[in-house]
Amino acid sequence: MTRELRNIAGIKQSTCAYCGVGCGVDIHQQVSPESTQIEAVSLQGSQDHPANFGRLCVKGENLLATTSLDDRLLYPHIKNERVQWSQAIEHVANKFNDIIAEHGPESVAFYVSGQLLTEDYYLANKLMKGYIGSGNIETNSRLCMSSAVAAYKRAFGEDVVPCSYQDLEQTDLIVLVGSNAAWTHPVLFQRMQHAKQINPDMKLVCIDPRRTQTAAMADLHLPLKPGTDAVFFNGLLAFIAAANACDSHFIQQHSEGFEQALASASSYTPERVSQICELGIEQLLDCYQWFIESKRAISFYSMGINQSSTGVDKCNAIINCHLASGKIGRPGCGPFSITGQPNAMGGREVGGLANQLTAHMDIENPQHRQSVQTFWQSPTMTQQPGLKAVDMFDAIKDNKIKAVWIMATNPLVSMPNRQVIEDALDKCELVVVSDCVATNDTISKADVTLPAAGWLEKDGMVTNSERLMSRQRGIIAAPGESKSDWQIIAEVAKAMGFSGFDYASVADVFREYAKLTGYENNGERLLDISALAQLSDAEYDLLKPVQWPVNANYPNGCAQVFSDNKFSTPSGKARFLPITPQLPQAKIDNDYPFILNSGRLRDQWHTMTRTSRADALNEHSPQPLIHIHPKDAAKQQIKEGDYVEATSRFGKLIMAANITEDVRSGEVFAPIHWSRTFASHGCVSALYSSVNDPISGQPELKQTPVAIAPKAYETYVTIVAHSLTEETDNLLSKMIPERLSADDFWLNYPNRALQQWQLAMNRVPEDLLSWCKTFLPGQYRWLQQIDNNTNKTTLLAFNQESLVFYGQFSALPQEFNRPWLQHCFDQEQLNSDDRSALLTSMVSTEFCLGRQVCSCFQVHQQTIVDAIEQGAASVTELTETLGCGGKCGSCKPELAALLEHHNKAPQQSLIIPSKEVA
Structure with a gap:
């Protein structure tokens, strides 16, 4: 704690504002002696929260440092002029009504975010799909999770993640695919490491073109050729069948389509897979053999799989292997798609994607449309899916969509082909942005800005990657005139002349949504939380984390779905999908001979509007670096630290060079976080095309051809x-x-x-x-x-x-x-x-210590190297000597890597003992 606690007002449990792990945080409050307002004075991981049991990563540890009022949007503005809320609401409502009256409901759109709470998401969907009557509401989750959504739906009939975090301690094998969990989901990665410590026979495999911190800690790293994941898993399916390792009973009694899926995969022998994926045959066979010999296995996958022009097929190729081997519906088993945002799952529940209806119902199903409209008593209902993210912004650019409301997201930085997005927003008749920050790339294009409450200020529900619903609780008063998103949406809806948006509290909104999940469900969909529809305000406020479904059959929630082998398909059986692997659409050529990959860093988040406020988080990776293999750097005459220009057909970036063997030759890597708020040429998405998966609409954000060259200045x-x-x-x-x-x-x-x-x-x-x-x-x-x-x-x-x-x-x-x-x-x-x-x-030598490795205790690389040279031989000894790794633990993989580089043995102690996270 940074200061003495006085006049304690108590502790409130909320949830972390970052990734889909959904960690619980205990926030200590006190009454400010100056203002008599409640203020948050410290936080720690919630010991009793099932997502993290007290652990937090470095970003979570520094949450309170990100809540300053610097650059906060505090008042409504029209054309950069401050106005009253009533003026802003009337202006937005009138403009939307006028545009709809002249051009129809398809001429307007909402673009929303996994940063919204479930209740916010729910009302935005209700307004657009049931009152305006258009499907044009899209979420930035399209960019990260929609391929996984579509694959689950194809296989299981519903977007249901069939795994829980507790499965990580109960498995024999974890295969991480396209996930650098050590940096992107550190709390879960520590949980994996802890499980391995308890069960040394457990194997950890990392499939990733880069040697990431996750790969460095794995028992086996398979640096496959980018884009060949479906080949790899088709090969695994064929290997399972050839080894007689199929679960024949499950296949015959509880699935359909196996023969067709196997026929598509049968030609992918280990030798062929080895050649296409550019993997050593012995490593490949080790992984395949481990999978069939393990009684329980989890495939843990993320953006590296999803962000592809064939992401859905890749996800289904993974699911096929679990269905064939019967590794599903049991503890320690399953295809586990991990989400990137705190409420990406909540958005999926309420229909946040343009091709969904609330409560996992389908827009294209007439009975579902009728059910939702009847429940809402709404004047209309969209009859068709709306435009997915890429198509939505194309429609804005083409003047087909004339008004867009962007909520809590920054598409100018996150969407591919930035120039198209800029052109679209420049041409759009009305751009409304509701956010809690005053400046970012997208807000610069806004006609109307509406101040939204931020984390620590708003109440509602979030759902993490394992279907665990947790309460986010407001601790402090929203500053200025900012309001919760659900309140803003409801006020605009009422100003547009719609009834059905009179809510006394956020609990009112949640009760309506919960009731809808059970309405005319009849066991058709697992998403059913109708048991929570009668919660009082007090019960809602005190609600403990619970995994859906939560209904008459599961009044206390359900961790293990599909244990009865019944799925949400019409037949009740899981579906195999025949997969024909396809390489990425973008191909290298003489002009663009390198493949650019992108991803996240340990201490930063999205476009840095939150993490940049915490000084401790800005030291680990203070500038964006483009990672280049030594052979390629030598060929291009690039030296360490040189500025490098990477150019694609759509844009360019300029970053300093990091020459490393962690990337494959012919490939480069750059982080996604730097926008034009922080760098002139750091926006990676500007280089990507709008190519996307035809099923999910998810853009291919992991692969684009580029040229690289040193960039010199005067x-x-x-x-x-x-x-x-x-x-x-x-x-x-x-x-x-x-x-x-x-x-x-x-x-x-x-x-x-x-x-x-x-x-x-x-x-x-x-x-x-x-x-x-x-x-x-x-x-x-x-x-x-x-x-x-x-x-x-x-x-x-x-x-x-x-x-x-x-x-x-x-x-x-x-x-x-x-x-x-x-x-x-x-x-x-x-x-x-x-x-x-x-x-x-x-410069004094005491400041020549290299980059900061441990953000919690500000320990730099040279200090760690000195300790290793003086005899520290394990992560535990480095923690005891320097403190690094002794708080959040996010730096432990890097400590282990430094030990390994200096010929030490780092593997034995990577986990924070429970006494240290209390």
Whole structure:
């Protein structure tokens, strides 16, 4: 805890705002003596929450550091002018009504987010599908989970994840496919490692083109050729059959389509799979043999499978193997799709995707449409699916959709082919954005901005990756005039003239949704939480986490679905799908000879609008790097740290090079998080085409052909300035991008106390001092030093003896030592030694410690290496010596990798003992 707790108001349990693990957090409250308002003073993982049992990753540990009011959207605006809520609501409602009256209901659209709570999602779908009468409501979950949704539905008749986290402790084999869980879902990865510690015979396999932190900790890493996953699992299905390892009883009694699926897979012998996937035959056979010999196995898959032009087929190829071997419907078994957002599952439940109806009903089923309309007593009902994400923005660009309401998401950064999205929003007659941040790439295009409550401020329900529903509880009052999303949606609906949106509380909304899940269900769908439809407000507030279904048959929820081998298909049987593997549509050629892959980093999240607020989270990976194999780097004459331009047919990015053997030759990797809020050319999605899976509509965001080349500039600039006032901060943020040409590079490092910029320019300002002074108006004492030997100029500005500005101009890229610069700016009076060091760039050795590995205790790489060289031989010993790994544990795989690199044995102790997470 950061300060003494006084006047404790108690503890509230809520859920983490990040990934689909759905960790519980205990938030300690107190009454502020200044404002008498409740404030959150500390948090910890909830010991009794079944998703995490007290564990949190580093992002979760730093949640409270992300709740400042910096850059918060606090008031409604129309055309950047602050207005009253009544004006904003009336404006949005009237514009939607006018456009619908002239062009019909298909001329409007909503684009929503897995950041919304279930009740928010539910009302947005009710308004669009049952009152406006269009299917044009789409969610950003289309970009990450829709292939898994479609595959589950094809196989089981319903979008049902048949696994629970407790299966991880009960299995003999975990196959991670296209998932870097050590970084993207650290709490679950630690759980896997803990299960392996309990059961040393358990095997962990990682199938991923990159050698990730997850792959480094696996018993077997299979670096298959990107896009060949369906070949791999067709081969596994054929191997299961050839080894007589099929569950004949399950196949005959509880499934259909096996013969056709096997016929499609039978030609994929291990030798053929080895050749196509570019895998060693011995490694391949080890994995196949482990699968058939294991009584229980889990396939744990994520974006690397889903984000493909054939993602649905890849998911079904995995499911086929579980059905054939009978590894489903039993503890420790199943195809486990892990979600990326905190409420992606909740959105799927209420019909968040354009081709769904609420409660797992189908738009194309007339009986389902009638049921939902009757239940809602709505004036109309969409008769057909709406446009999926890519098609929706194409329709906006083509002026077929004339109004769009974007909620809690940033499609300019996350959607493929950024230029199309920009053109679409520029042409759109009405762009409404409701969000809790005041600036991001998408908000810059908005005609109307509506301030939404953020995490810690809003109440509702979320559902995690294992169907576990948990309460998110508001702890503090929403700042300014911000409102919960469900309230905003209901007010717009009423202003449009619709009845049926009079809710006294969020519990009212939840009760309606819960009742609908059981309405005319008759056991047809597993999604049935009708047992919760009669909860009082108090019972809703106190509701414990529970896995659906929750109904008369399962009043306390149900962890193990399909244990009776009954599925949600018309026949009640699971369906095999014949899979004909197809390679990605995007192919390399002479102009674009490399394949670009992308993904997440450990300490960042989505487009950084939340994580960038926590300084501790910005040190592990302070800038985006493009990862290149040494052979390719040598061929392209790229050195470590060089700026690299990666160009596709659709856009380009510029990042510094990280030369590593963790990527395959011919492939490069870049992180997804940097938007134009933080980098001039860091938006990876700008390089991707709009190619998507024809069934799920999920874009192919893991593969695009690119050309890479070193990028040289005339001058390289570092600027650091104290955050003195909002005015001076805005000067830098506004003027630096304006001063640079479209081909110049800039990077803005998030930091609360300092403005920190790296620039690379094709011209040198004529008067460097005057150029710098424009960023810092006022009376300051300036020092300038010119080093003609190195062609380097350094400028310092002081307020009395306190450093307030640092600028360095060089003909060559310079290392940006953030800890040292922070140390200099932290001094009330900069001492003469540090001043001389700044002017001569002679950094003290105590600050030359490499990158930060442990964010909880700010332990840097060189400190860890020194400890290893002094005898620390395990992760446990590093924790005891330095503290790293002793809190959230997210850095433990990296500690193990450093030990392995220095010829130590890291495998034995990767798990936080229970006493350390209490």
